[in-house]
Amino acid sequence: MTEGKRVRRGPFRAGEDILLISPKGEEHLITLTPGKAFGTHKGNLPHDDLIGKEDGGRAWTAMGSEYRAFRPTYMQFIMNQKRHAQIIYPKDTGAILMWADIFPGAAVVEAGIGWGALTIKLLEAVGPTGKVVSYEVREDFAESGAGTVRRYLGACENHEVKVRDIHLGIDEREVDRIVLDLPEPWQAVPHAREALAPGGIVLSYLPSTIQVKQLCDRYMEEGGFAEPETFEVILRPWHVKGNSVRPVQWMFSHSAFLVVTRKITTTPDPGGR
Template sequence: MRRGPFRAGDRVQLTDPKGRMHTITLEDGKEFHTHRGHLKHDDLIDAPDGSVVRHTSGAEYLALRPLLSDFVLSMPRGAQVVYPKDAGQIVTFADIFPGAVVVEAGVGSGALSLSLLRAVGESGRLLSFERREDFADIARANARTFFGQDHPAWTVTVGDLVDALPQAVEPGTVDRVVLDMLAPWDCLDVVGTALAPGGVLVCYVATTTQLSRVAEAAKAAGGWTEPQAWESMVRGWHLEGLAVRPEHRMHGHTGFLVTMRRLAPGTDAPLRRKRPAPGAYGEDYAPASGEWSAAELGERPVSDKKLRRTRRDAAATATRVTGSDTDPEEGP
C-alpha cells in the first residue's frame, strides 16, 4: 500500500497552490469538491505517487501518499496525540527494534501505537492497554486505516495495566514499556516484574509535578538505573531565496520523557557521586500524593458527543480503506 500507483482505497494528501492540505480516500467515480469546483478521483487512480492533478478551477493540486507524521496529525482523535517529534524520540531512545515485545499504556487515539508497530514489525509484539473502550476503538480504526488491515503484531486490551499485564505476559519477557498515562508511578512494580533485565521503561508525562514524582518513585523502589529526563522543542525555518529565517510558530512543550532501565534481580544501582542541589530535599520538599485527574493537569475534557462522532468517523474511514465493515462496538 505504500508503493506503486494510486489505487482505489488509498489515502491521498492533496496540496493546493497556497499550501493547504486535504486528505481524501480514493473511490471510483467520486469527486473531491471545494468552494471553487472539484477534481475527479478517477484522474488520480492509476497515476504515480507525486502526481499533479488539475482542478476544474484551473488550480493544480500536488497528490502524495501521506507520511506517518501527516496521518497522525490529521486522523480522527478522541484524546490528545503523541506528536511525531516525541514519538520519534521514544522509538529511538527506547531502542524499539524489529521483533521486540513492547507494552504500551494508554493507547489514546493510537498515534504512538502506529510508530511502535512500524518499529517492531510483523515479527514483534505490541501489547497495548487502554482503560477506555471508546479510545481503544478509535485507535484500532486509525491503525486499520493506516496499515490497510489489522496489524498482526498488535493486541489491544481494554482494562487497567496493573490488573491486566500479569495475565498477558510472563515475568521477565518484555523488552520495552512505554507509559503515557496520568500516574505511571502506580505501575512501576508490575512493569518491573514484566521487564527483562536491561529492558527500557519510557514515561511520557505532561507536567513537572508528574516528572518529579515518577523519578522519585523509581529511586525509592530500587531496581532501576538513574532516571533520565528531557523535553524537545522543534522550530521550522522559512526558506525562500535570501529570506531564510525561523518560522513564527513552533512546536513548543508537548510533554516530558523519562527513561530508565531495569536492573538484574537483587542488584542495586551504584550510588550517585554528585550531591543533590541545596534544598532539593529540604524542609519544603513534600512528595505529591493522592489521585489526579486529567483536568487538574490542564487537559481539556472530551465530551461524550465528540467521542461518539470521532468513533463513527474513524470506523467509517477504516471501512472505506479496507473494504470491510467493522462494528466500532466490537473491535477486531
Template sequence: RGLRRLRGLEHRARLRDRLRRGRGRDPVDRADRRPSGLPHVGHAGGPQCRGRARAHRVPYGGTPRAGCRGRVVTTRRGPFVVGERVQLTSIRGRMNTVTLAEDGAFHSHRGYVDHADIIGKPDGTVVLANNGEEYLALRPLLKDFALSMPRGAAIVYPKDAAQILALADVFPGARVIEAGVGSGALTMWLLRAIGADGSLLSVERREEFATIAQANVETFTGERPANWTVTLGDFAEVVPAATEPGSVDRIVLDMLAPWDCIEAAADALAPGGVLCCYVATVTQLSRVTEAIRATDGFTDPEASETLVRTWHVEGLAVRPDHRMNAHTGFLLTARRLAPGAVPLEKLRRASKVSYSDEDVEAWTPGALGERVMSPKRARKAVRQAVAAADAQRPDAADSQGSGPVE
C-alpha cells in the same frame, strides 16, 4: 526569476490544455491512457466486486494491482490505484485525504478534481481542478494521518514519538507494552518499529479510547495487525496476568499517574529493558522520577523534552518560523537492572526527595494535565473513528472485523 515564472506559466497552460482535451474522452479512452498492468476496474474485462472486498497489501517493492470500488489498498510505491488513499495539497498548503474510486471526485469550495485524473499517475503528481487550481497528489505519511485522525485523548506528537522510539530503542521483534493507548498515534509508530515479528500489548482504562485507537489503526493500515492486543483495565492488574516476569523488552507509560505502575513494570521488564514515561507537567516528572529511584531496580532516570522549530528559507530571507511545536511533554527513560544489582548513586541529588500530604493533594487530574472530555464529545469521537474505519473495512461476511476489546 522572471524566466522561471514564465516557464511556470507555460507549464500551467500546457496542463490546462491537456485537461480540457481529456474532458471529452469517454471512460474507455481514459482507461487506454493508463499504464499496462493497471486495468480500468469496473468495465468489461476488469474484475468485478459486490460491496466491499477484502483488503489486500502490496509487498514493499512489489507491483500494485488495481482493486474494486471500496477495497482498501496499501502501497508504498508505484502509480496510484483504485482504493488507495491520496493526500491532495493545495497551493495554500491545505491538505485533504481522499480514497480513490473509479467515478469519484474531490470537491472543495475551489472546484473539484476527478479521481480518474489521479489513478494511474505516479506519486508526486500535480493535478488540476476544473477551475485550474493545482493540487499536489502524494501518499499520506503517518505523521500527517496522526495529526488529522479522529481523537479521543490527546495524541503523542510525531516529534515525541520519534524520540520515544530512539530513546527506548524499540527494535524489530521486540515485545512492547504501552499503557494509555489514547487515540492510537504512538501505537502505530510502535507497530511499525517492532515489525511483524514483534508484539505489542496496549492497556487502556477507557473503552471509548480503545475503540477510537483500533478504528484509527485499521483506517491507516487497512487491517487489524495480528501482533497487536488491546486490553481494558489497569496496568498494575493486567500486565502481571498477561506476561511472564522478565519477559518484556520495552514498556511505555503514557498516563496520568505512571508512578502507580512502576512496580508492575519492573517485574515485567527483562534485565536491560527500557522503561519510558511520557508526562505533561513538571510535577508528574518529579514524582515519577523519585518513584523509579525508590525501587532500586533501575538506572538513574534521564529526563528530556523535545522542541521542534521550523525555518523559513527563501533566497537570502532565512529566519525561524513564527510558530513552532514547543512543549508537549517530558520523556523519562530508565533501564532495568539485573536482580540483586544495586544502582549507582549520584554524588549530588536534590535535597527534597519526599512529598507531603499537601503536595499529593495538589496533584489533581487537572493540575497534572489530564484532558477533560465530556461523554458527548467522547461518543462523537468514537462515531468519527468507527465511521472512517468502516468506510474502508471489508464487509462482515469476508473479514474478521476489528474484534472485541479484551
C-alpha cells in the same frame, strides 16, 4: 504483519489514503473512492481523476485549480486526521523509538493507545517477529486506536489490544520495553518491574514537571530501576526562501517530558558492599 492500505509505490489505487495539497499549501487527507469527488470553492475534483495517477502528480478541479497529490508520510497521515483523542506528536515519536531502543523482534507493552499514532511506529519498529500489546482503559479509545493502526498498516497479527487498566497489573512477562502515556504512570511502576526482562526499558510521556517528580520519586522508592533520565524535544523550523533565512515565527516547543529508566538486578554483593 500483513500488507495494509498503505501502498509504497505505483499508481494510486481505489481505497487508498492520499494527500491533496492546494495551491496555497493546504493539506487534505482523502480516501480514494470511485464516483466520489473532493469539493472546493473552485469546483470539484473527481476521485476518478486521481485513481491511476502517479505519486506526486497533478490534478485539476472543474474550474482549473491545480492540486498536487501525494501518498502521505506518517506525519501527514497522523496530523491531518480528524481525531477525538490526544496524540503523541511526531517530533516526540522519533525520540521515543530511539531512547526506548525499540528493536526488531522486541516484545513491547504500551498504555494507553489513544489515537494509535505511536502504536503504528512501534509495530513498524518491532517488525513481524516482534509484538506490541496495547493496554487502554477506555473502550472507545481502544477501538479508535486499533482502527487507526488498521487503516495505516492493515491487519497486524502481532498487535493485541486489551481494554484493561494497567495500574491493576501487566499480564506479560520478560517484556523488552514498556511505553506509558498515562497521567499517573507511577501507579504502574511495580507492575512494570515485574513484567520487564532484566535490563528492560520503561519510558513515560508526561506533560508536567509535577508528574515527572512523582514518577522519579516512585522509582527511587520502589527500587529495581536505574536512575531515570528526563528530557524534552523542541523542534525549531526555519524559513528559507531566496535571501531570507530565518526562524519561523512559531515553533514546536513543549509537548511533554520523556522519562526513561531501566530495570536493574538486585543480586546481593558477595563482598558485602
